[in-house]
Structures are given as structure tokens and as C-alpha cells.
Amino acid sequence: MRIEENRERILYGPIGRTLLWLGLPLMVVQLVNVSYNIVDTYWLSRYSEIAYAVPRQVMSTFMLWNSIAQGLMAANLALITQLIGARRYDEARKYVSFFVSATLLINSVASIIYFILRPMVFSYIVKTPPLLYNDTLTYSGIITLDIVFSAFTLTYSTILQSIGDTRTPALINFGAASMNMVLDPIFILGVGIDGSMLIPPMGVAGAAYATILSRFIGLLLLYDRLNKKYPYLKPRLTLKIEWEWLAKNLRIGAPVSLMMASNSLAFMFQNGLINQFGEYVAAAAAIGLIMMDLADATLWGFTSSVAVMVGQALGAGLIGRARKVAFKSMLYIGVSTLIGSSIVYMLKEAFISVFTDNQVILSEADRFITVFLPSIVFFALFFIGMSVGRGSGHTMVPTIMGIIRLWGIRILLGYILAFTIGLGSLGVWIAMSLSNVVAGLLMIIWVARGGWAIPVIKTREPATV
Known part of the structure; x- marks a missing residue:
């Protein structure tokens, strides 16, 4: 059986090679997604001098409404990987149905609430600059549909990744992102x-339509491949969800949802700080954050592999294997992120000039990247620790660290440094950088202490299919 073959490779294969086997497809997808963001920003910069700042205004608010889906994803990644590691496939199948059903119900309601409340959010929390406000409302209104589409994309990708199949979601997401890049100039x-x-210019609305259409096509393909391949x-959709599954999701997923909601609010307030310096600084931040996305593109794919390997190892009772995965992942991914950051730094001036010839924006983007880029390697270490927590099901300590990172350092210290x-x-740039450094160092200590290396599923004699 294909699931059994993946399990054996994840549990007993060489750690470095298995990380590459699971992580490379996801890394490629992340690079494509970052490339899509670059293309999106480029075509919007051809449409307007500042319109490319709009998606960044919306992104942080979007995270808040997807926070419950992120918690469900984290909890079920831990549960399904550990059940598969323990060869309890019947329970894994049941949990998959609960996972999909809960995602549909929660995110459908969330999308309606987001659409109604978004004018107040952008007026009073994000404090979007006046010249960006109308475009931001237009973009966010269309992208509301993606609260459902992106949640389902994450759900089906998580199920496939829990099995050890990272290639199928990688290929489909690669195709969806590529489609998005093709549609962007046509719609914008x-x-x-x-x-x-034949097709009128739609500006930021066109960027939103391109995202929605490509995401929907990708979701249909993910649904089809999961049903046919596994x-x-x-x-199967059901409202008869067991209390045991709900309790486990609350215990494991609630801290992650809390952290994602807290992160989203923190990013909104961070945008509020940045927006107080005007449209040009907001535009410079948008360019700089794309550069950061390029630097840590290697990070995102491999962090999912770490969660899968840790989860299956703990489910199979291989505690030593889980610890080795955590330590070696920090080493491998930390070094690769450092290399990626160095390359990005050398290319920063040429990259910035692609999007603007405004000297104020050029200067501010350069300063942002110079201050923030050295902290990316510490963010990588922090994120590996988050993945260890998600794979093991012990998410509370990483959640607390994440809240301190954003609210205690990035927002509070940022306000003090910027205004006091x-x-x-x-x-603001200095506080953002320090938040990554402190969180990364704290996460190294937590992973080294090893209190997370305990399964969250009940151990009993495994069953086979």
C-alpha cells in the first residue's frame, strides 16, 4: 500500500535525505508562490505607483479569519501523522472526514463575517492611508472568497502531507501559482x-480575480487527486463529529489558532505603525517584505517535512528519531537560510529598482532590507521549533513565544523606538529584526530541552489494512 511505503521511508530513511525528499517539492512551490507575489507586485507597479502596497494591507487581516483553519491544520497534521505512524489507518480515515467537514462549516461563516467587518478593520485598526483605502476595500471584498478556497487548499494539502505525499500538493499548487502569474497582467x-x-484593465480587482480563479482550479485538482490516489x-462530509476529536483539536489547535489570531492583529498594528509614515513607506515595506519572502523560501517547504517526520516518529514510538529530526533540521535549514539571505542581500538594489524609480521608496526599501535581513536565519530557527511543536502536538510553548515575539518586541518596542x-x-525595522533574533534563540532552548517528545495519541496495538 502506498501509505505504508511512505511511512517506512519517513521513519527509517536517512534524516537529511528524507527532509529533501519531503521538502524539495514544497520548497519549489514556495519559490513559485513568492515568484507570483513578485509578478503581482510588478504588474500592479505598472498600473500605479503605489497600488502594489494593497495586497500587503489585506494579508494581515486575512490571517485573522484563517486562524481557526490554521489551528485545525496543525492539530490534524499531528493527529493524522501519528495515527499513520502507529498504523491506525481506520482512525486516520475518520479524522480526515471530521477535518474536512469542520473546515467547510467554520470558514464559510468566517468569510461572511470578514466581508461585513472589513471597512471598520481597514479604517480603525490597519489605518490604511487614504490613497490606498478604496483599492484595499475593492481587493479585500473580492478576495473574501479565498477564505474558503485557501482553507480547503490547506486542508487537502495537510492530509496528503501527513501521508508523506508532498509531491502531489506541490505539483498542483505549482500549477495554480503559474496560472495566477499568467492571469495577472491580463486582468490587471x-x-x-x-x-x-477585449478585457478592460481592472487594477487591484484584476489581481484579486486572478488569485481566486487559480486557487479554485487548484482546489478542484487537489480534491480529485486525493480521492483517486488515496x-x-x-x-465524507458529516456533522456527527466525535467529542474526542473535538477535544484533541481544542488542546492542540487552539494555541495555534490563538497565535495566528494574535499574529494577525499584531501585523495589523504593525501595518498601522508603518502606515503612519505615509504611502511611500508602506510601498517600501511591501517591496522589502517580498525580498524577505525570497530569502526564507527554502524555509517553508522544509518546515512541513519536519512536522511530518516528528509526528510519525512519535506515533511509532521512535522518540530518539524524533529528537534527531528536530536537531538536524535546525542545523540544515538554518545554514540554507543563511546562504539564501546572503544571496538576496547582494541583489537587493537591482531588485528594488525593478518596482520603482521613486527615490524616497528606493531609499526606504534599501534601509528596511539592510536592517531586517540578518534576522531571517533566527526566524528560520523559530519556525522549525514551531514545526516540531505542531508535529508533536505540543503547541502551547511555541504559541507563547510567538505572542511575545510580536506583541512584546515587534509592536511595543517598535512603537517606543519609532515614536518615543x-x-x-x-x-519599526529594528524592532522587527530583534523580534526574530530573540524568538529564534528561545526556540533553540525549548527544542533542546525536549519536553515536546511525547505522543498525543493513545498508544495501543496498531492495526493494518
Whole structure:
């Protein structure tokens, strides 16, 4: 059986090679996603001098409404990987159905609430600059549908990754992101022949439509491949969800949802700090954050592999294996992120100039990248620790660290440095960098102590199919 083959490779294969086997497809997808963000920003920069800052205004608010889905994903990644590691496939199939059913119900309601409340959010929390406000409302109104589509994409990707199949979601997400890149210039700038417009230019609305359409196509493909490739785990919608599953999801997923909601609010307030310095600083931050996405693109794919390997090892009772995965992952991914950051630093000036020739934006983006980039390697270590927590099901300590990282250092210290001490936007950039350094160092200590190396499923004689 394919599930059994993946399990054996994850549990007994060489750690470095298995990390590559699981993580490379996801890394490629992340690079494509980052490339999509670059293309999105590029075409919006051709449409307007500042319109490319709009998606970044919306991104943090989007995280808040997807926080419950993130908690469900973290909890079920731990549960399903550990059940598969223990060869309890019948329970894994049942949990898959509960997972999909809960995602549909929760995110459908969340999308309606988001659509209604978004004007207040952008007016009073994010404090979007006046010149960006109308475009931000337009973009966020269309992208509301993605609260459902992206949650289901994460759900089906998580199920496949729990099995050890990272290639299927990687290939499909690669195709969806590529489709998005093709649609972007068509929808943003329009298409005309002989002076007549076949597709009118839609600006930020076009960017949103391209995202929604490509995500929906990718979701249909994920649904089809899971049902055909792993029919044994085919989910069935149900409202008869067991209390035991709900209790486990609350215990494991609630801290992650809390952290994601807290992160989202913190990012909104961070945007509020940045936006107080005007549209040009907001635009510079948008460019700089894309550079950061490139630097840590290697990180995101491999962190999912760490969670899968840790979860299956703990489910199989291989505690020593789980510890080795955690330690070696920190070493491998930390070094690779350092290399990626160094390459990005060397290319920063050429990259920034692709999006703007405004000297104020150029100077501010360069300063942001110079201050923030050295902290990326510590963010990588922090994120590996988060993955260890998610794979093991012990998410509370990483959640507390994440809240301190954003609220205690990034927001509070950022406000003090920017406004009390008077460093301006530089104070915000310094606080952002320090938040990553402190969180990364704390996470190394937590992983080394090893209190997370305990399964969250009941251990009993495993069953086979």
C-alpha cells in the first residue's frame, strides 16, 4: 500500500535525505508562490505607483479569519501523522472526514463575517492611508472568497502531507501559482486588439480575480487527486463529529489558532505603525517584505517535512528519531537560510529598482532590507521549533513565544523606538529584526530541552489494512 511505503521511508530513511525528499517539492512551490507575489507586485507597479502596497494591507487581516483553519491544520497534521505512524489507518480515515467537514462549516461563516467587518478593520485598526483605502476595500471584498478556497487548499494539502505525499500538493499548487502569474497582467492591465479592449484593465480587482480563479482550479485538482490516489482516505462530509476529536483539536489547535489570531492583529498594528509614515513607506515595506519572502523560501517547504517526520516518529514510538529530526533540521535549514539571505542581500538594489524609480521608496526599501535581513536565519530557527511543536502536538510553548515575539518586541518596542525615542520608520525595522533574533534563540532552548517528545495519541496495538 502506498501509505505504508511512505511511512517506512519517513521513519527509517536517512534524516537529511528524507527532509529533501519531503521538502524539495514544497520548497519549489514556495519559490513559485513568492515568484507570483513578485509578478503581482510588478504588474500592479505598472498600473500605479503605489497600488502594489494593497495586497500587503489585506494579508494581515486575512490571517485573522484563517486562524481557526490554521489551528485545525496543525492539530490534524499531528493527529493524522501519528495515527499513520502507529498504523491506525481506520482512525486516520475518520479524522480526515471530521477535518474536512469542520473546515467547510467554520470558514464559510468566517468569510461572511470578514466581508461585513472589513471597512471598520481597514479604517480603525490597519489605518490604511487614504490613497490606498478604496483599492484595499475593492481587493479585500473580492478576495473574501479565498477564505474558503485557501482553507480547503490547506486542508487537502495537510492530509496528503501527513501521508508523506508532498509531491502531489506541490505539483498542483505549482500549477495554480503559474496560472495566477499568467492571469495577472491580463486582468490587471487588460487586453486590447486594434484599439478595442477585449478585457478592460481592472487594477487591484484584476489581481484579486486572478488569485481566486487559480486557487479554485487548484482546489478542484487537489480534491480529485486525493480521492483517486488515496481512495481509502477519501473524506465524507458529516456533522456527527466525535467529542474526542473535538477535544484533541481544542488542546492542540487552539494555541495555534490563538497565535495566528494574535499574529494577525499584531501585523495589523504593525501595518498601522508603518502606515503612519505615509504611502511611500508602506510601498517600501511591501517591496522589502517580498525580498524577505525570497530569502526564507527554502524555509517553508522544509518546515512541513519536519512536522511530518516528528509526528510519525512519535506515533511509532521512535522518540530518539524524533529528537534527531528536530536537531538536524535546525542545523540544515538554518545554514540554507543563511546562504539564501546572503544571496538576496547582494541583489537587493537591482531588485528594488525593478518596482520603482521613486527615490524616497528606493531609499526606504534599501534601509528596511539592510536592517531586517540578518534576522531571517533566527526566524528560520523559530519556525522549525514551531514545526516540531505542531508535529508533536505540543503547541502551547511555541504559541507563547510567538505572542511575545510580536506583541512584546515587534509592536511595543517598535512603537517606543519609532515614536518615543524618535527613530521613525527605522525604529519599526529594528524592532522587527530583534523580534526574530530573540524568538529564534528561545526556540533553540525549548527544542533542546525536549519536553515536546511525547505522543498525543493513545498508544495501543496498531492495526493494518
